[in-house]
Amino acid sequence: MSKDIRIKKGLDLKLKGEAELNVSEIARSKVYAIKPSDFHGVVPKLVKKEGESVKAGEVIFFSKTDEKVKFVSPVSGKIQEIKRGEKRVILEITILADAQDTFVEHSPKNPNDLSTEEVKEHLLASGCWPFVKQRPYDVIANSADSPKAIFVSAIHSAPLASDLNFTLKGKKEALKAGFDALQKLTSGKVHVTVSPNADFMPDGIKAELHKGYGKHPIGLVSTQIGLIDPINKGEKVWVVQIEDVAIIGELFLTGKVNLERTLALAGTGFEKPGYVVAKMGAQVADVVNANLKNGNYRVISGDVLTGDKKSTTDSVGFYHTQITAIPEGDDYDFFGWNLPRPNKFSVYRAGMFSFLTPGKKYDLNTNTNGEHRGFVLTGEYEKVCPLDIYPMQLLKAILVKDIDQMEALGIYEVAPEDFALTEYVCVSKQDHQHIVRNGLDVMIKEVG
Amino acid sequence: MSLKQNLHNLKEKYRGTKMEQSFNALHTFLYMPNITTHSGAHVRDAADLKRVMNTVIMAMVPVLIFAMFNAGFQHYGQINGFPSGMSFFSTEFWNLDNFWVGFSKIVPMLAVSYGVGLGIEFIFATVKKHEVEEGYLVTGMLVPLIMPIDLPLWMLAVAVAFGVIIGKELFGGTGMNVLNPALTIRAFLFFNWAAWMSGDKVWVHGAVDGVKNAAGTDAISGETVLGTLAANKEVGYSVSDMFFGFIPGSVGETSTFLILVGAAILIASGIGSARIMISAVVGAAVMGLIFNNIVDAGVITESSKFYSLMAFPFWQHLMVGGIAFGIVYMATDPVSAAQTATGKIIYGFLIGFFSIMIRVFNPAYPEGVMMAVILMNVFAPTIDHYVVQANVKRRMKRLKVKTT
Numbered sequence: 111m112s113k114d115i116r117i118k119k120g121l122d123l124k125l126k127g128e129a130e131l132n133v134s135e136i137a138r139s140k141v142y143a144i145k146p147s148d149f150h151g152v153v154p155k156l157v158k159k160e161g162e163s164v165k166a167g168e169v170i171f172f173s174k175t176d177e178k179v180k181f182v183s184p185v186s187g188k189i190q191e192i193k194r195g196e197k198r199v200i201l202e203i204t205i206l207a208d209a210q211d212t213f214v215e216h217s218p219k220n221p222n223d224l225s226t227e228e229v230k231e232h233l234l235a236s237g238c239w240p241f242v243k244q245r246p247y248d249v250i251a252n253s254a255d256s257p258k259a260i261f262v263s264a265i266h267s268a269p270l271a272s273d274l275n276f277t278l279k280g281k282k283e284a285l286k287a288g289f290d291a292l293q294k295l296t297s298g299k300v301h302v303t304v305s306p307n308a309d310f311m312p313d314g315i316k317a318e319l320h321k322g323y324g325k326h327p328i329g330l331v332s333t334q335i336g337l338i339d340p341i342n343k344g345e346k347v348w349v350v351q352i353e354d355v356a357i358i359g360e361l362f363l364t365g366k367v368n369l370e371r372t373l374a375l376a377g378t379g380f381e382k383p384g385y386v387v388a389k390m391g392a393q394v395a396d397v398v399n400a401n402l403k404n405g406n407y408r409v410i411s412g413d414v415l416t417g418d419k420k421s422t423t424d425s426v427g428f429y430h431t432q433i434t435a436i437p438e439g440d441d442y443d444f445f446g447w448n449l450p451r452p453n454k455f456s457v458y459r460a461g462m463f464s465f466l467t468p469g470k471k472y473d474l475n476t477n478t479n480g481e482h483r484g485f486v487l488t489g490e491y492e493k494v495c496p497l498d499i500y501p502m503q504l505l506k507a508i509l510v511k512d513i514d515q516m517e518a519l520g521i522y523e524v525a526p527e528d529f530a531l532t533e534y535v536c537v538s539k540q541d542h543q544h545i546v547r548n549g550l551d552v553m554i555k556e557v558g
Numbered sequence: 559m560s561l562k563q564n565l566h567n568l569k570e571k572y573r574g575t576k577m578e579q580s581f582n583a584l585h586t587f588l589y590m591p592n593i594t595t596h597s598g599a600h601v602r603d604a605a606d607l608k609r610v611m612n613t614v615i616m617a618m619v620p621v622l623i624f625a626m627f628n629a630g631f632q633h634y635g636q637i638n639g640f641p642s643g644m645s646f647f648s649t650e651f652w653n654l655d656n657f658w659v660g661f662s663k664i665v666p667m668l669a670v671s672y673g674v675g676l677g678i679e680f681i682f683a684t685v686k687k688h689e690v691e692e693g694y695l696v697t698g699m700l701v702p703l704i705m706p707i708d709l710p711l712w713m714l715a716v717a718v719a720f721g722v723i724i725g726k727e728l729f730g731g732t733g734m735n736v737l738n739p740a741l742t743i744r745a746f747l748f749f750n751w752a753a754w755m756s757g758d759k760v761w762v763h764g765a766v767d768g769v770k771n772a773a774g775t776d777a778i779s780g781e782t783v784l785g786t787l788a789a790n791k792e793v794g795y796s797v798s799d800m801f802f803g804f805i806p807g808s809v810g811e812t813s814t815f816l817i818l819v820g821a822a823i824l825i826a827s828g829i830g831s832a833r834i835m836i837s838a839v840v841g842a843a844v845m846g847l848i849f850n851n852i853v854d855a856g857v858i859t860e861s862s863k864f865y866s867l868m869a870f871p872f873w874q875h876l877m878v879g880g881i882a883f884g885i886v887y888m889a890t891d892p893v894s895a896a897q898t899a900t901g902k903i904i905y906g907f908l909i910g911f912f913s914i915m916i917r918v919f920n921p922a923y924p925e926g927v928m929m930a931v932i933l934m935n936v937f938a939p940t941i942d943h944y945v946v947q948a949n950v951k952r953r954m955k956r957l958k959v960k961t962t
Contacts, residue, residue: 123601342957414600436601439594442562446590447608454604459827460613462604476594480606481586481689484733487610488897489831498953500898500946518950526598533599537607538733543598 113320115303115337117496120325121457121531123269124471125414129374129383129432131276136386138207139396142185143425144170145202149240150547151249151554154181154200156192163188167214167237167367170203178253182237184369184389186212202425205391216365221291226256229294233358236367240428241354242295245335245347246522247550257348259298259339262289264352265305265322267329268413272374272432274352275309276385281356282312288359289315292350302352303334327496332528336497341523353431371431373397377414378473379407379435388426395422398433408476410434415530416543439477447480454479457493457535483538491532497523501532505542508549513556521549562589579683583690610829611692615699617823617830618887620816622703625809626664629707630656632806633763636778646802646815659763660707664809667702670711674718675701682727693732693739693893694722700740700887703810704880704928706760706780708767709747713754717747737935738894741928748928756923758785761806782807783878784917784925787866800877811883814876821886830890833899834906838885839876841910846872849918867918881913884927894935898945905941909934 146154154171158164164183173179187207195201216236221229230253233239244251251257266274278285292300293316300317305328311319320338322328331349341347350358353371360368369390376383380401388397394409399422402409410417411427414434418427426433443451448461455472456462464470491501499520507515529542536542565585572581585591586608595602631651635641641650675694683690701718721743726735748755758781759765765780783805786793795805803813811817824830849868852858858868876882889895889909896905909930916926 125601340953340956342953344957408594408600410600416598417600419596419600434600440592442566442589442592444562444589447586447606448612451604456604458603458605458610458829460605460609460829461827462609464604474601476600477590478593478595478602478606479590479604480602480608481582481591481593483607483689483691484731486607486693486733486892487829488892488895489899489902490828492899498949500949502897503942503946518953519946520949520953530599534601535603537603537605537610539602539606541598 113318113338115320115322115328115334117324117328117333117337119493119496120327121494121535122267122325123414123455123474123534124469125269125377125436126471126473127377127380127383127436128270129272129376129385131273131385133372133385133387134382134401136388136397136400138209139389139392140207141190141204141393142183142187142207142389142391143202143204143393144181144183144391145425145428146171146181146200148428149173149181149250151175151551152179152181156200156203158189158203160189160192164205165214166211166369167216169237170205171200173250176250176252178234179239179250180234180237181240182214182367182369184391186210213366213368216361216367218365219362221287221294221362224294226294229291232361233291236361238354238358238361238367241350241358243349245332245341245349245525247554248525248527249554251346251348255346257296257298257346260292260296260300260348260350261331261335261338262292262300262302262317262350262352262355263329263331263334264302264308264311265329266431267305267326268415269326270374270376270432270434271329271413272372272376272385274305275307277372277374277431278310278352278356281310281359284356284359284363285310285352286312286315286359287362288355288357289317291358291362292355293317295348299339301334301338303338305329324496327528327531330525330527332523332525333496336523340498343517343522345522351429351431354429371426373426373430374432375401375435376432377410377434377436379403379405379409379437390428391425393422394420394424394426394433397426398422398435402435406438406440407435408438410436414474415534416527437473437475439475441477443477457490458537478539480537480539482540485538485540487537490535490537494531494535495528497528499523501529501542504549505529505540505545508545508552511552513553516549516553517557521553526550565589566592576684579687579690580680583680583683607692611695613827613829614696614824614887617820617827618699618703618810620819621810621813621883622664622699624803624813624816625703626660627652627656628660628803628812629663629763629809630659631804632761633659633778636762636764640804644804651804663707663763664702666711667705667709667714667809668699670714671701671718672698674715675722678719678722678727682731686731688731691732693726696891697721697739697743701743703887704740704744704808704883705747706755707763707809708760708765709754713747713751717743717750720746733893735893736939737932738888738891741888741932741935744928745932748923752923758782761785761808780806782925784867787870788863790860790863790866797874797877800874805878807878808880808883811880814882817882817886824886824890830886831892831895831902831906833902834890834895834909835885837903837906838889838910838913841907841912842876842881842885842914843872843910844907845911845914846870846875849914864918872914875914875917879917879925879927881910881917881925881927884913884931885910888927888931889934894938896938896941896945898942900948901938901941901945905934905938908937
């Protein structure tokens, strides 16, 4: 059974440097790292000390607030360093990797034979729980909850995103087992939304299949939730990335937690945009260096709208499925505020003529194209936001920390990533995603 | 070293000093700054507030140029007689004599408007340590266009200072003001020096000074079309004069034709709200039609002091006075207008509706668009509130359906 969902609003940013569909070999990193900051709101409690050896899949730390939520090592090796920052906050844990991984062996299980609690326990104990995130608030799910539904977005609509038909090829069995496990976690439905040309989904999965049509952000799970079964106050919904469903499925099939990703290397910063396979937590340098052009490029773990800026000694983000490299824009532009700029893209037609060439691909840089200002223009955010909310009113409610108003305007239905496009089109250059993240954090603190 | 590098060094030198804001305000006009994104969306749209405001100013330039010629045309026309059957491109209008009258009057007004207004903006930015925002660039251009041509410059300076400080900065600057700053300035002048802002003496250059003709009587009457109608007199201008703007009035309000050109620029660039403009025109037409029908039904007779204004065809109402200018450049100010799509339609409609109503019923001052826009500025948040509440209610209803 498949139901179609459609959006008319939105924006597809067309960028140069799409990844070609081939996997290039890269050497295994010597050092891997786990960053607690990848898991928003988690305060880590360490299990391992510096110098201790770990297996792939062995617990390194757990969450202080929910001790059942464990975080495991992607590789086997030795804990090299626990880097701390101000007030002894743990910044990252680096692991000196062995040449070959030895895994923690769990016994293969069939999720259909297990109870809800047993599936939960298995995910928690194996370190796969961090893949399960919750809405509202966009944080790791509380294992004590029972969500009204689970949503999986199997569409990548962000600029230069990886091609799921390519990265999920041959993972049908794992996906099937993964969806079997997810269905155990909720008494409601598991919804999965695919793009019309998707061919990676196995037949007969235990989930409701939807087809999504439209521009970005059709691939964002909030968009899909809003169209299929919106979140109301007091309700919890869980979301899992489609790639992570496959990792969960693999755990049930093989008994191993294989924290491995097929990453797209995209953007004009790469000599040959393409794909690589790397363990999570691999150093950015090891993943990109063979391919990165010389020059002033920014490496972003994730897509250009929501990703994190990385230096080469950082590790690839836990949830990210692509690495993007685009030119830095730290230069002045003579009369850049009023002359037409054919190499830049604008949704406005204010002396910009990108509307004449709708198919053109751009090589955008990281310049903000202007300074920070107060909110002035109205009605523009709505054009790229398919959610049934008023984006500017919600942002303003967050800025003044008006909790009742935030709730009324639908803060439970949004994640920071949903404001990436409004942030892109904002002529006042406000940091929408940052504002929304702060708003969600205020709600967690005040409402819970 | 290049200019770019020199300016960059200066910028670094002034960082953290009192010069920072003022220097950056000027620097960013020459060069788009080298600021990069740090998180969130790593790429941003090519347009910023400067580009947006610049587009609005460009949409006003045709009106400004026309205004300079029209100021002289009205002045000399009153003295020497108007040519009859003139086309839009006639050299009897577009000549240097006409231009010089307008240029010598309007450029000083522009200078005062920008000088005083931007001066205050710079001071506030320096004290409050934020960037100088571009909002005033548009306001500063609007202000001379909505003034009578002979307004003393000191009055303008006082009004601009009032409008910027009380009307805008007290609320927190660009983006925070409740009322349209340009109209706040005009309203301030109107309530303080009504004789300079209304009546039949101020709308043509020279009328105030009482320029005499050969017979020794006042050569120049500064009466507008609406003033004539309010006095129940015959209008001496043709429809084409009114449409193209060869009539007396505030500096930039007369040419409906060029205001439409400006509206086209604003709508095509995606900056001005077509919703507000169209619904305001509809609102004005509806009110005008109601009055026309009242007259046709014989409820109001020629003895009434409202007769001429009510009987004036509704579509001609749109071409005289400041209504076209107000709808295109004032009502669409995104900060003081309604902010939701539905809200904009209601807001625009009521502006048009009230403009004509005030125009007809206000005996002292036969133009309503200023008051109508200010009134609706005040009510815009209320309109938005109810529009947003509809969204909130929908969300609550969803929850209720769930729980029952």
